[in-house]
Amino acid sequence: MVRLRGTFTLLPPLLVSVCLLLWTETTLGSAHKSTYIVHMERNSSHTDISIKAAWYRDLLRIATLEADQLLEPDEDDLHHVYHHTFDGFSALLTPQQVAYLQSSPQVIQLQRDTLHKEIHTTHSPEFMGLADGHLWPESNYGEDVIIGVVDTGVWPERPSFGDQQLGPIPSRWKGICESGTNFSASEHCNRKLIGARSFYKGYEAEYGVIDEAGGEYKSPRDSEGHGTHTASTAAGTWSHMASVGPGLGLGTARGMAPKARLAIYKAFWNARNSDADTLAAVDQAVADGVDVLSLSLGSPYDQARPDIGRPQLWKDMLAIAAYGAMKKGVFLSLTAGNEGLKDRPNQTTGTVNNVAPWMTTVGASTTDRIFPADVVLGNGTVIQGKSGLNSKLLENMTSLISGCDAAKNSSVNYLKACLCYPDTLSPALVRGKIVMCTIQVDKGAAVLEAGGVGIIDASWFTQGDGIEIQSDYVLPTVRVGATARRIITEYINSTNSPTAQLRDPRQTQYNRAPAPAVATFSSRGPSYAYSWNVIKPDIIAPGVNIIAAGIKEKQYAMNSGTSMACPHVSGLAALLKAAHPTWSPAAIRSALMTTATTKDSNNATITLLESGQSGTPFDFGSGFVRPERATDPGLVYDLSTGDYLNYLCMLRYPPQIIRAFDADAPACPATPIRVEDFNYPSFLVTIPVSEASTHADRTLTNVGSARATYVASVTDVANITIDVHPPILSFNGLNEKKSFTLTVSVTNSLEDGIHYSSLTWSDGVHTVQSPIVIRRGSE
DSSP: OOEEOSOOOOOOHHHHHHHHHHHIIIIIHHTOOEEEEEEEOOOTTOOSHHHHHHHHHHHHHHHHHHTTOSEEOOGGGEEEEEOSSSSEEEEEEOHHHHHHHHTOTTEEEEEEOOEEOOOOOOSHHHHHTOOTTTHHHHTGGGTTOEEEEEESOBOTTSGGGOOTTOOSOOTTOOOOBOOBTTBOHHHHOOSSEEEEEEOOHHHHHHHOSOOGGGTOOSSSBOSSSHHHHHHHHHHOOOEEEEOSBTTBSOEEEOOSSTTSEEEEEEOEETTEEEHHHHHHHHHHHHHHTOSEEEEOOOOOOOSSOTTTSSOOGGGOHHHHHHHHHHHTTOEEEEEOOSOSSTTOTTOOTTOOOOOOTTSEEEEEEOOSOBOEEEEEETTSOEEEEEOOOOSOOEEEEEEEEEGGGOBSSTTSOHHHHHTTOTTOBOHHHHTTSEEEEESOSSTTHHHHHTTOOEEEEEOSSOOGGGOOOOSOOSSOEEEEOHHHHHHHHHHHHHOSSOEEEEOOOOOOBOOOSSOOOBOTTSOOOOOOSSOSOSOSOOEEEEOSSEEEEOOTTOSEEEEOSHHHHHHHHHHHHHHHHHHOTTOOHHHHHHHHHHTOBOBOTTSSBOBBTTTOOBOOHHHHTTOBOOHHHHTSOSEEOOOOHHHHHHHHHHTTOOHHHHHHHOTTOOOOOSSOOOGGGSOOSSEEEEEOTTOSEEEEEEEEEEOSOSSEEEEEEEOOBTTEEEEEESSEEEEOSTTOEEEEEEEEEEOTTOOSEEEEEEEEEEOSSOEEEEEEEEEESOO
């Protein structure tokens, strides 16, 4: 609420009117407010969050006075106080307040709050090799590890969130369950679902009060289904006879860590999130005591400017908050993004999200499970597609039309008609027909509205078994790949009366080869965000056609995305944390990366769905996760807070920028540190044309057998020589550290560009593998 300050002298009515008009145009006009995230220097005298909040409110009042405004800041203008991962706050600010705060030496930076739309399983455990005889029992299924999920909330009644077989809530837990619309803390929280909160002030500042009449819940309850799906994937308890329909994916659903505890932080509303709310959720999760944070979210990719599509690291507030969480021992799993081939047939590189080295960045892969259904054309051609529907399809031959040919009038954008966008299709042309839509955008609602009876959902790019499907289309639907789309289009154009039949889904098929493959939508490296120095994504995990808990009338739902891959790794990290409680987040990530595989079920390099070509570390990172091997990796590339601070020094950041990440940061070493020597489990080196070699130093920590000898080997690459010194490392005890140097030399015959190799350390029992990317030709 706006309040006026000062006193007024009684004036003649006309003069009052003039004064009010001038005041309205100047004061109110300048008082337009926007939400900003204000990153503050640490004040050592303000150790309590309530004291910080009072200080920030005083700062806003001073900013108002210094800006010479007549408006006093409203108490509600201060949205969130950040205390546990970094120091700062979010608030509604006028341009004058922003200008004043920018000049304050106590302010590191201000960032305009941004609203995003990016919210980036019965068979997954078996496909990854999880078995009841090893990692699960060794970790007691992740019991008492606490996973925080920042997402769209939770549907607490699902069996995945039952607390059977669980003991008391860990005494170290400091969080709470909040009650709200259709969510009762006493009724819906239990020994599995131990925390539930919601964060919405940033969202409401941009969009107004949350529209509960439109189906949203102002509480931790999930109205989208995304958060329920990801939470149950990470840590859902055993749920038998799970399926999206009779015979489709039937099995026992359980998360990666079935006995882990879940804390839900709802920061998405109507599929949108505010940076201010997300940061508040992360900050609160760390305060509550989570061990693992799962964030299936990211910022949109700028197609036109890949070089500036991501912020500089020090301007990425999520990266700064993640650093604060890592410093307190929290493992963070985040999505690589869903911008792989999305609307960009000729560009996949440089689209990866969430690339800070203290984040574990997860890409998406297929599994070996498919849900086959057929399209039969009027000329007798049978095309195998996929369907996640549990209802009857269309067994009779039915008239067929392409959405491209069904625009309601000449003003409709051709591409939107092909995509079957809402309000683009002509009922006169569509009524009673099957419509072929290219990448159907609204689960069939536009086709249904126009009177269509079925959909062929055709991909622009994806082929074969990697087609992602959903279980919530409003009409009978079969998804087909890019080749099938061309065949169907040719058939439609060859006859005046095209027809088709959608056959009912056949029984779920398993052991389809080759698998895994990199999902078409999965974002790829390299990272253009701030430097070529770390390979991202780190790893891939199942993210195509994943079955997990649903909301409302849907017990289970089938979804695809890196959002589905991320919680797999979150749950696996919880298992490793339970099995190895002293491991750091970096050690857990190293174990997952160095035991991953780059081979598919045909023992060939993992391929790309869109092309069938072999992938590279910029597509799949270190490879497809193998949890049973990760529990006993032999060696790990560990990293401390000091190593990460040295990494920031390697980026040549000035002291004030480094203190933005860590107020306790010491001065950078007098001798410059080489970014190639950052102790990451993968190698990315650059050799300019003016040089013939470079090197990278690493240190390994023994976490396997107390006494072991490891021998190095590398993959040969033409015109490149890779030497490891020493080539043999002998360990005489657990946690002993040994260092080595990897030297890469090239000949003049080596072409400019990117080249790939790998390094493997083996003691005959353990295999510790790291990708090597060599960039030649850039100064």
